[in-house]
Amino acid sequence: MPPDVDEASPQARIERLRAELERHNHAYYVLDAPTVPDAEYDRLFLALQQLEAAHPEHASPDSPTRRVGGAVASGFGQVRHALPMLSLQNAFTDDDVRGFDRRVREAAAAAELDAAALRYCAELKFDGLAISLRYEDGRFVQGATRGDGAVGEDVTANLRTVRAIPLRLDGPAPRRLEVRGEVLMFRRDFERMNDAQRVRGDKPFVNPRNAAAGSLRQLDPALTAQRPLRFFAYGLGEVSDDVAVPGSHAALLDWFGALGLPVGQHRCTVPDVEGLLAFYRDIGARRATLPYDIDGVVYKVDQRDWHEAIGFVARAPRFALAHKFPAEEALTELLDIDVQVGRTGVLTPVARLRPVFVGGVTVTNATLHNEDELARKDLMIGDTVIVRRAGDVIPEVVRSVPEARPADARRFLMPAHCPVCGSAAMREEGEVAWRCVGGLYCKAQRKQALLHFAQRRAMDIDGLGEKIVEQLVERDLVQTPADLYRLDAAVLSGLDRMGDRSAANLAAAIAASREVALERFVFALGIRHVGEEVARILAAEFGGLDETLDADWAGLIEAKAAAQKHNARARPKGEPLLPVPLEGVGPEIMRAIQAFAAEPHNREVIAGLRAAGVEPTRPARRSNVGAASEGGGTGHVSAPSPDGVLSGRIIVVTGTLPGMARDEAEALIRKHGGSATGSVSKRTSFVLAGENPGSKIAKATELGIPVMDLEQFLRMIGRDGQENS
DNA sequence: CAGCCTCGAGTTCT
């Protein structure tokens, strides 16, 4: 008998060790019930590693040892999701949820489904990162982040190291299966990891969510392997039809569990909206006792075969809803109130807070808007205040806690003088804002004016940011926008944090901005009340800079008032309506332009810009009646291209459009004769929604205004992602 | 004059 006869072959021992380690993984990460001490696990792991090293012919990509990470990726490839990863509609109030229930029932009834049989499955909304996992013949082959919903990043190598993700599925698995779920970190694991980070002198992460996101995006999978990531499955992507998939969402989750995928334990199936709200309240009360962070709960119509019929609103399914918990609030101390000076000289009080962790980030500043707001909130320096992250991002001081007010709390008074230049501060009758009267003498205003001039939607000078402007103004290198064009790379490279390369780039960007469309230039001037829209109206009306500034503004103000008065009163029949000049531009705005044009300093700046070679180009399409507008040039209202598909339509863009900037979309709307506005109202024709749309979707649904996604929109204007129409 | 509808301006943190 050969000596190794009762000892299994290396291959068999490798297989046995792999199976045993996976079993322990499963027990620990999926069932949350460890079966062996950590030391024992490590011993088995080491044994397997040694065996595999000695017998490389038995290596396998789905061995547990591979979870420590393979080759370093040079970047992440892109993965197009076979089915898009959708975002959910958000709800914050009980009424939002009732509205959701009503719409679901209406849609179900419209699809001739028995609405009485409707059931909902409610589960947790994990606060982590959405990912998609592809399994082929039960083996994990690819994992990707959500990305923009259509295309994500390939993080397969990193996900292989996540032990809660089975590399092989149990039982009969479909040939192809895409599982959607969330990668996250448990709070206790997060704390432990952060302690270790601190010991090593590395920067700790701010919260479990950021830690999970950062870990998943490590280029070196070996680093990811050291991070205690978890995973929960909650949804289905593409699946081949060789295995029957359960017909209800609850059963789908059970099936995932049977395949060895971790699923959330807190869930229930209920028949009506009251059941959903009860679940929400129950979970809300137990939120702090859960081992991980959640930001709400999710409701889905349990009948999966109804989903298609109930349909979608834009990119969001109508059969599912994310019911979020209210913004987290925290107490902190109001250390001081500073005053910032804006471009127009407005003095804005800003709260300096004792750094406080709220809603996932550390908040140190918050705007207090204005004097009245301060008074309403009854704030005193030294007060304990309640801070909230409103609308998901912007921190807000909700109110003070007067009973905790210390004896030495100080009341804050708006300063009588500008904190930057010392000029007088004034509050105009009927306005809330205090303003520094220093104008461009004030360095703060000068800096802001330059930043405004350079911004993307104005002159689009890339690289001229806050840090650079700060230095240019402080060193008196630049007084007015015209001075920018006298800078050269040699001067620029003398600035802090400015190498030769960036200096050359900036110089080139400044030079390139000499050619600019008239409306951008008018906007860049920063005339009070003249934003992008008004600048566009002026450019279309006057066609040139001189025509705009030299127009007879006093006459226009009068003419407009007279025309409006004439048109408003009952006219004898037959008497025609008088044309109203400059629709959307009233007396206040006209006076502001008049004042700007009359100021010699402004004329000098413009002359300087021209001398430097800045010459705004006239609007390209200024209809073919050009010769008709001589002199003052009134009466001609720029008509949207009448043949445009969107002619006469008012469109609101919200959310992040996949693969298109918001500006681009708005330009596209205008190009096709529509107008793009910022708020949803009765007059809105439709809402173009992208990912993570805000409150505007809710408003649109409430008003019964159609919502469409980018694809539908592009099809509408006859551009299926291709150039030209 | 009141009640919309828009636009302009300011703002936080990663």
Added chain:
DNA sequence: CTCGAGGCTG
């Protein structure tokens, strides 16, 4: 995103 304020309508 939100608020303030200008423009327009009834």
